[in-house]
Amino acid sequence: GQNIDQPTEMTATEGAIVQINCTYQTSGFNGLFWYQQHAGEAPTFLSYNVLDGLEEKGRFSSFLSRSKGYSYLLLKELQMKDSASYLCAVNGGDYKLSFGAGTTVTVRA
């Protein structure tokens, strides 16, 4: 089976940094994704890691350690518009994605 864990909620101040952790135990692994989802909308792609290490893309960075079954998404210089749910998803093969429950990030002024 697939088991993907991430915190339920996080709160941070505008301009700050927040790190969302994700641990996974899956029967297969062909990459890990992070998606952003605003309420009532479809997820939008943020990042993809398949090799160990850090991927940086503007204010967002994502890290992967395959041996530890661990990833994190780092959001820098937080803005109010970053308030959303962040989903960790693992591609277990055949393009199937297994999603974590999502982390709701609330950015406060």
Added chain:
Amino acid sequence: GAVVSQHPSWVICKSGTSVKIECRSLDFQATTMFWYRQFPKQSLMLMATSNEGSKATYEQGVEKDKFLINHASLTLSTLTVTSAHPEDSSFYICSANEGMVTEAFFGQGTRLTVV
């Protein structure tokens, strides 16, 4: 990136009726599409894999006779919720992959409310 269009965005139907949701890949061909369901404050749960020209593959616990999937062309998959009941009210989202690209492109989602 590739575009996936889902229609309708929202639908309200009476209990016992059927509802069809369309998922189209607009600028690429998708031999495989995926259908997810998301209940409020929960994550996306994969319902089924839609395969062009063959039967869909359903995840455990998903009734194939209730959620009919048709993938008749390389750009269109449809999900029909048959004999809908209030407990079927949910957010349904499709996704597709372009060729060997690993990233999944999602449709806009369909908010189904059964009254």
